[in-house]
Amino acid sequence: MKKCVRSFVFAVLILAVLAGVVLIAFPSPQKCELLNCHGTDFQCGPNPPEACTAIYMLGDGCRKYAACEIVAGNCRLAENPLLTECISCTNSCNLMHDPMAAFDCEAACLNK
Numbered sequence: 001m002k003k004c005v006r007s008f009v010f011a012v013l014i015l016a017v018l019a020g021v022v023l024i025a026f027p028s029p030q031k032c033e034l035l036n037c038h039g040t041d042f043q044c045g046p047n048p049p050e051a052c053t054a055i056y057m058l059g060d061g062c063r064k065y066a067a068c069e070i071v072a073g074n075c076r077l078a079e080n081p082l083l084t085e086c087i088s089c090t091n092s093c094n095l096m097h098d099p100m101a102a103f104d105c106e107a108a109c110l111n112k
Contacts, residue, residue: 032068032075040087044068044075058094058102061110062086086110 035043037052040059065083068075077083086109093105 030070030073030075032070034063034066034068040090042066042077042083042087044077046075058106059087059090061106062090085112 031046031048032044033046033048035045035048037049038055038057038060040062042063062083065080065086067078067080069078070076089109089112090106093102093109096102096105
């Protein structure tokens, strides 16, 4: 009977050690999402906002090209030529003094 209990305890210890090795080798995925809601200054990190305002700002249309990724354990904005082009075009619209003209300019950027 003692031999059976020892074998059981040994098996439980082996399983616990293996479970620990699996957790170390395959950690839970890190959260990596957009941190800001508006504009063209896209930033990524582990604590995204729970909610965003419904107010539209120049650059919000570029969000469709923005994505975050984890590279070598670091959260960063994924490289995307469409995003770079959209940001550049939209930022040039910011130079306009007429808000309606700026939004029309951004719409043209998004329809390229």
